[in-house]
Amino acid sequence: MRLWPYFSSAKTGIALAAVSTLIGALTEPLIPALLKTLLDRGFAEGNIALWMVPVALMGLFGIRGLAGFTAQYALSYTASLGLLNLRRAMFLKLNEAQMTLFARQSASKLSNTLVYEVQNGSQLLVTAFLTLTKDSLAVLALLGYLLYLNWKLTLIVLTVFPGLILIMRVLSRRFYKLTRDSQHATDELAYVVEENALAHRMVRLHGAQQRQTLRFDGLSVALRRLALKSTVATAAMTPLTQLLASAALSAVIAVALWQSNTSGVSVGNFVAFVTAMLMLITPIRHLAEIAAPITRGLAALERGLDLIENTPEQMGGTHAVERVDG
Template sequence: MSKHSENQASESGLVVYKRLLGYLKSYKVQFAISIAGFLVYSLTQASFGYIIEQFIKALRMPESTSLLYVPILVVVLAFARGASFFVANFAMSKVSLGIINDLRKQVFDKMLYLPSQYYDSRNSAELVSLITFNINQVSNSASTAVKTVFREGFTVLALLAYLFYQNWQLTAIFLLVAPFMAGIVALASRQFSKLSKRIQDSMGNLAHITNESVNGYRLVRGYGGEGYERQRFNQASERNTKQGIRFNFIHSLQTPVLQFILSVALALVMLLVLNMEGAPEEHVAYIVMAGLLARPIRALTQISGQIQKGVAAAQSVFEVIDIPSEQDEGSYTVARAGGTIAINALSFRYTAIDSQVLRNINLHIPRGQSVALVGRSGSGKTTLASLISRFYEPSEGSITLDGVALSEYKQSNLRQQIALVSQNITLFNCTVAENIAYGHLADASMEAIRAAAKAAHALDFIEQLPEGFNTIIGEDGTRLSGGQRQRLAIARALLKDAPVLILDEATSALDTESERKIQAALTELMKNRTTIVIAHRLSTIENADTIVVMDNGEIIEQGSHEQLLAANGMYAGLHTSQALIQDDQG
């Protein structure tokens, strides 16, 4: 790394740390109490030299000083020292836990509104690691390190003040070694900064591999991937361990080197004291107090690594916080939309460097009509549905709902007008009723929830569960079959009763009998609603008002089922192929 790059990293770290310390403002009272406590604590430490001096003087000249004075002073200072340490430590712990709580809530709140592109390029384990691991590292930097700086820093200042008062010439010797010690600390800090970032990255990679292996354990075992996953994890763990060893090597070497330099200075002071005149108690007190400098100085030099860990973690946290939230500049709201959708000259690419996923899409969907999107995998069907739900913004062109551009709608209001049933069902580790009445549906009555479940043909299996609608279904509904999970998602959409319905392979996980039941429920659900159906099985969309055939991000055919068969184009070919496959299976 060049010197310029190192300076940039240092400046960046300083900016991050200043921003991090800004979170202390919410806890300024507790922080002030803590600092005051550490100040009292450090003064009691510096008072130790005075006690030694008075004790030796009392032994040498009993008649000059009360023998009870020193023991009483020891007890008083011990009480003050213990009380101040307790108050300071407890107050700082409240600051630390408060900062962790604030950061976690801020990051999680941010995650709820991050644009879809962010999740496309990240894995869930990294985000979990950010909240659970990184923020704890941040807290250590913002509170534990600050605590050490003030507690030990005040102690060093108090001891130096005492030493200067006793003999400023001798004390100046300690200041001569300060530049050497500062240079060692600066060198170590640069190494800590680089290694902390690498450790942070390797921890995210470990979490990612673990998450994939745990979530996909059936696939891992079914395909004999245990060895491959073990190798991946071991390599990531070893990289993390190597970075940790390097970090601890520098951290462990730094302290004894600094201690040796300090000891050389102390030895020189002792030699000079032997040749000086003065009272023995003053010389003994001076040497003892000079020796006490070693511990707080050692503690101060050790926090450099801790601070760099916190700064590296804070950078990753602030990177997420600083990402612009999903665009929501619209202000238009409507109680219930009509449902007319118009797509005009729409093109889309995920990022500026990606090729176009959709090209010049023009489509008009009248209110209450059903439109089916068909085509090969990767033709752009699901992407188009995601744009209608405004999970992405068009690169070119526009989409309107009832003549109003989607960008003009308030985001939350727009999504209240759309019910989505995806092929990737998301369920939560809560009750069946809570999964159906999710989000703004939470106030729905039990009668409405039950009616939605019945319409989705889910009531029969729900009533057979141990606690019916109050049954906890496990993480992502793992206690349910694929068809049961899909029927709960359809019940959720039925309960939402939105004017626009998007069905993305909504019957893909159902057996033939369940599909027949669901198809009947969906037919009822689609009445008087604008419906967009994405399907690979063409038999499920033959009754759609319009069938749109997509290929390579473009619309190449559209019309009714009969019209497209008569045109003998791509749709007719797909239909014939599927009919042959069904005949073979039959």
């Protein structure tokens, strides 16, 4: 909600991205449905014309590709316009801020916030938003098709989601803390570089090269440690979600084989269900991994918003000189 005023001018891009993402998601269940038709009518009955196979497959993937391209471009257009508005507002605030701002924050921190942080945050959030909408709609479409094929087996698939939500909640809090610590360490490192670049004569005059090198090395090691911790948290997401998905897949295959012996499920129906379930794994994994870019993007953009919203302006003032000499 705090970011919306800066991105609201790109409503057309948001609407176009939403429509394109919806079209792309609706094509997801058509792939297993097409396999079911080919297996049941093509192999078993032999009443499908061969020319229909490439037309159906190429047409389906052509629509998916066009929808994906349009959604990605529309969101990129939205992000660039929102970033432009945000940077303008930050620079205006910088020129009107009270002088105490420049005493509290170093020039390297202010420039890092205005130039790099908001850009990285916008890119991360837009990519995450595209993944979130596309994969969420894909999951809903595939679950709807699975319910249509076999609602009993679909209930087994749904058992994955509570564990997935728990993993995302725990790791997202971890990501947020690591991101804020990394921002602070980056600011300190940039400040050391700024000091040595702008005050190089003072550093050489007092022979402080070794002292400054120790400061730089300490901050660099701390930043590397934080980066490794973030990697551990990110890398742990994929195997945990795959483990949940494999457990559900094993249960589905076992129950489906039992049903085939008792209720006579067709081969096409079984292949379509398993294919749709396997297609669920990729969007579920993407949704599980989305906590990291969203958390990093929000933490980066919060700095820009804090600068705009919490920096008092220099409204004026008076100055009286009691004695003038010269």
